[in-house]
Amino acid sequence: MTVSEVKVVTGPLADPTGSTRDDCAVIALKHVTREYAGHGGVVRALGDATFSIVAGEWVAITGPSGSGKSTLVNLIGCLDRPTAGELKIDNVDTASMSATELDRFRADKIGFIFQQFHLIPYLSALENVMLAQYFHSMTDEAEARAALVRVGLGDRVSHVPSELSGGEQQRVCIARALINNPPILLADEPTGNLDAANQKIVAELLQDLHRNGHTIVMVTHDPEMAGLAQRRIALSHGQVFCHPVSGPMVTLRRSTDRL
Amino acid sequence: MVKLSLVGMLRRSLVHRRARSISALVAMTVSAGVATALLTLYADLDAKLHKEFRSFGANIVLSAPASAPLPTNALARVQEAAGPDALAAEFAYAVATTDTGTPVVVAGTDFAAVRRLDSWWQVQSWPDATATDAALLGQRAAQFIGNEHAVALTFAGHSITLNGAGRIKTGGDEDSRIYMPLAAFTAWAGVGPSVIELQVPGGAAKVEATMARLRQEFPEMQVQPVRQLVEGESKIVDRTHALMYGAVLLIALTVAVSVLATLSASVLERRRDFALMKALGGSQMQLMGMFLLEALVLALAGVAVGFVVGSAAAWAISEGNFHTATLPRPSVLPLVLLLNVAIAAMAALFPARVLRGLQPAALLKGE
Numbered sequence: 001m002t003v004s005e006v007k008v009v010t011g012p013l014a015d016p017t018g019s020t021r022d023d024c025a026v027i028a029l030k031h032v033t034r035e036y037a038g039h040g041g042v043v044r045a046l047g048d049a050t051f052s053i054v055a056g057e058w059v060a061i062t063g064p065s066g067s068g069k070s071t072l073v074n075l076i077g078c079l080d081r082p083t084a085g086e087l088k089i090d091n092v093d094t095a096s097m098s099a100t101e102l103d104r105f106r107a108d109k110i111g112f113i114f115q116q117f118h119l120i121p122y123l124s125a126l127e128n129v130m131l132a133q134y135f136h137s138m139t140d141e142a143e144a145r146a147a148l149v150r151v152g153l154g155d156r157v158s159h160v161p162s163e164l165s166g167g168e169q170q171r172v173c174i175a176r177a178l179i180n181n182p183p184i185l186l187a188d189e190p191t192g193n194l195d196a197a198n199q200k201i202v203a204e205l206l207q208d209l210h211r212n213g214h215t216i217v218m219v220t221h222d223p224e225m226a227g228l229a230q231r232r233i234a235l236s237h238g239q240v241f242c243h244p245v246s247g248p249m250v251t252l253r254r255s256t257d258r259l
Numbered sequence: 260m261v262k263l264s265l266v267g268m269l270r271r272s273l274v275h276r277r278a279r280s281i282s283a284l285v286a287m288t289v290s291a292g293v294a295t296a297l298l299t300l301y302a303d304l305d306a307k308l309h310k311e312f313r314s315f316g317a318n319i320v321l322s323a324p325a326s327a328p329l330p331t332n333a334l335a336r337v338q339e340a341a342g343p344d345a346l347a348a349e350f351a352y353a354v355a356t357t358d359t360g361t362p363v364v365v366a367g368t369d370f371a372a373v374r375r376l377d378s379w380w381q382v383q384s385w386p387d388a389t390a391t392d393a394a395l396l397g398q399r400a401a402q403f404i405g406n407e408h409a410v411a412l413t414f415a416g417h418s419i420t421l422n423g424a425g426r427i428k429t430g431g432d433e434d435s436r437i438y439m440p441l442a443a444f445t446a447w448a449g450v451g452p453s454v455i456e457l458q459v460p461g462g463a464a465k466v467e468a469t470m471a472r473l474r475q476e477f478p479e480m481q482v483q484p485v486r487q488l489v490e491g492e493s494k495i496v497d498r499t500h501a502l503m504y505g506a507v508l509l510i511a512l513t514v515a516v517s518v519l520a521t522l523s524a525s526v527l528e529r530r531r532d533f534a535l536m537k538a539l540g541g542s543q544m545q546l547m548g549m550f551l552l553e554a555l556v557l558a559l560a561g562v563a564v565g566f567v568v569g570s571a572a573a574w575a576i577s578e579g580n581f582h583t584a585t586l587p588r589p590s591v592l593p594l595v596l597l598l599n600v601a602i603a604a605m606a607a608l609f610p611a612r613v614l615r616g617l618q619p620a621a622l623l624k625g626e
Binding site: 106112118121123136139 | 532536540619
């Protein structure tokens, strides 16, 4: 795996040679709004969100319950489409896609890590990883085994979820998210259901993935986990009210570069 | 080597949720079993009912014109025209006087043929077929006989004494008659047979067709159906058919509701699994395909088990009611299969709607 470097910058991600964040954005929102029809009228779950996330960046999305985090995750995860505005994932506008196109696009671009793991109970760890391959293209047992080895579960491949600890289940979930080599890892409270020891393991795994150049968008309530990210996007009442570009050095890569 | 296939996942899923799977399988088996039993019985129903109706006696009566005898070899020609399955018996009639001086109708016939034709007659003891001087006394006619063991009759100055073999009781005209062997009757009274009673197996259409042939064969004779019997049989057969259709539909509907509830619960239980598959890139078509395949597998398994159970039930019902076994009929299998697949498809409609409206993000978030 190689990373084609464009530029290394710190602070506000701007490139003196001309490459802007938008050029390198793997996720770009411009005035994105998502409204739902409710009983009492239209409910605006997310309003006029504009920001971008560049390839290789680790972003934490924070905010209280009802602030629009889930809506934002749905949109970035291609599980939903904006009511207004432009949402580009890997330079492709998802707003105009049909449901079928969005299914295919999601399988290609997004790796999901869930708080509750969501492993299929009657499939082994290996088969749960292969399930993502099945819906993406075709299964490859060797690759799936390698993914499990990568998250430290090489000796647990044939165990079903009920035979795995919470931390192990989450690592299976991470292996499943990685298996199709998606440009974006979308982690929704990845340590929310784990004890301290397993939180540490998963956090280290995410750090490792980030070091290897993965783009990680992580929803979290945990300030410690949020602190690991390079950047926070805070939400309140459906509004993105702060997205400072700060933290450790970020390597700008063009979103089309693959790991 | 680990392989992940749709069929493999389906199998594992069914085994994992075995209680739910068994519940759905039982419902589909009941549906297929009932349909198999009813359709198997239905296929045999005409034959069985017609067989039952045979025991009610003749359904066609051929009569010679007034005071004229039947043509020569009439019985053999009627039998030939009606087919080998038909039962026929000829009768000769005369009004004689009993030993008490009471006029009574005396009928000459072939007891063996009448016994087959009118098996519903209640007879104390049928006379031996070879007996030439036996008499069967109708329940009312016996009241006008002085000595039932030596039945003395006089017709046109000719007397005869017959051995009273017993009484018959039908509730009809037969109760007022005395029956004796045809040969003895003809020799005594000098009167030949004038009526042939015929029992043709089959429905009203077959009876009508036989009558048409007989009218052509015997233009000088009156060929009449026994209306009550022919029409009654036709009505009963039609009503039984309608009843069985109705029963199949009612049971199919009931089973469809049960399967609907089971499949709906099955989908609702697994909404998160389906939501996950959708999040992993599973298309609507793939998820629907998985679910419909599950319904189809249950329907097919139900047919396999239900056909065996239903055939056994049909055999037991047939044995219990008609005293003849009904063998399994593979010809009903396509219809049972169609019915079960239709039930499964109908029952899958609502859960399919649930799948279509699945919101993976909310479900996976636990909302």
